[in-house]
Amino acid sequence: MILLEDLDFNITVVGLGLIGGSYAMALKDLNPKKLWAVDVDENVLKTAEEMKIIDKGYKNPEIPLKESDIVIIALYPKLAIKFIKENINNFKINAIITDVGGIKEEIVKEINSFLPENLDFIGGHPMAGKEKQGIAYASKDIFKGASYIFTPTERNKEENIQILESIAKKIGCKTTVRISPKQHDEIIAFTSHLPHILAVALINCDLINLQTSLFVGGSFKDSTRVAEINTSLWIELLTSNKENIINKLENFENKIKLIKNAIKENNYSLIKSEFEKASLRRKELEL
């Protein structure tokens, strides 16, 4: 493992939304050589400069990219691909490029299909977020205790992966994990995409009137927290991870059907075994 005494790199964060903004805040504390940001919104760049979480912001990516050793792209998946394609000649030779998106197989495959050999794209997914958007909700603390998943491929340089892993640890992540892009998408369909869809289905499946909120306890509140969903981002995720999500939804539907029938048929031993399994699993996950 390479230990970074100082963050002796020029770094550019592309997209100062919730994750990009939080990333910039966390990186600034690590004193990188230079920390720049690219965003289409001039006001966001100005805010970030005034908050001193970046050295300078640019609408034109060419200027910072030419000098950046590390580029962190915090855009929606499709935009991230587009950004790299459009700036393919602007990156510094041997730059490390990474993203932060919630799907990996399609994006890693697509970017590697056109990326020249002297650039290294390493897919990344910090398991951090909020149900809010924009730099106004950004906080360097969102990485604290999170795990940071990397999905390297054979073409990535080991040294570069270790640099990103080291940064992940330094911004507060508890664990870094390496896994293939394909396995990432399969697991994340279960641990993230599925609960988001369930939250939407739960809050939409019945009448809600003025009184409903008076009957809401912790279970409904927590289960629907992520129903305040970022529609355009999530349509991209669902499209890109379609097969896995449908597969997980079907597993879930089967389980619901099993429990429903057990309730219908007063099959208490089955209910009991499902409940006990759930309790045990929840405890074992140590969330």
Place this chain on the structure above:
Amino acid sequence: MILLEDLDFNITVVGLGLIGGSYAMALKDLNPKKLWAVDVDENVLKTAEEMKIIDKGYKNPEIPLKESDIVIIALYPKLAIKFIKENINNFKINAIITDVGGIKEEIVKEINSFLPENLDFIGGHPMAGKEKQGIAYASKDIFKGASYIFTPTERNKEENIQILESIAKKIGCKTTVRISPKQHDEIIAFTSHLPHILAVALINCDLINLQTSLFVGGSFKDSTRVAEINTSLWIELLTSNKENIINKLENFENKIKLIKNAIKENNYSLIKSEFEKASLRRKELEL
């Protein structure tokens, strides 16, 4: 609305579990004339006495019931019915009896079927709880900001309902609601029973291995919080509220199927409208 300057009553809490223990803690602050507790577990009574959250604890209910103006039964539904039946001759004349259970129709009907006219049973359900059991997790704060549902019937005395409502407010509840036992069970099937079942189904529907917890973000964590379920209590709730729960589960299944098919068929406009509806509803509930 009757305002209680002082809580000028003798009160007995039956069952010093999470809710009963929390209730006793909250009531003690209101200086009732006497606050007693009944429990089958001598150690729990001793602990409560040492913590000074009750004046005295009894294994034999007869002694405190004879002098109690208000009896709060914090037992599982079936045990609550059994307790009242077995102690029918021990209650003080004109005592107010209430429970705290998550189902109301069956319990209110059953208790009223054998209760003499000089006793007043008013069904209650404070929307407060934790995914833990026992007095060790009790806290008077669990009522803070919660709503407290009462399900009075025609035979209840208005004055007695107001006394319980006033106590609910004094222990920290934000709102009290009156609703019929039948409507209570129907709404609660959606706002409480359904999310608990979904949490169980979610955590049980896929393989979980050592790595899974590293891929878990806030959505999965929150959606499965209540999967650490109290099996014996929940089997009672599911049995008693069977029809409503099956009905709500079927609504939910239909919604999941709709969303799944929309994902399958790339029906983005339908996905978008479901997502936007969910966001709006979540915001409007102001949870």
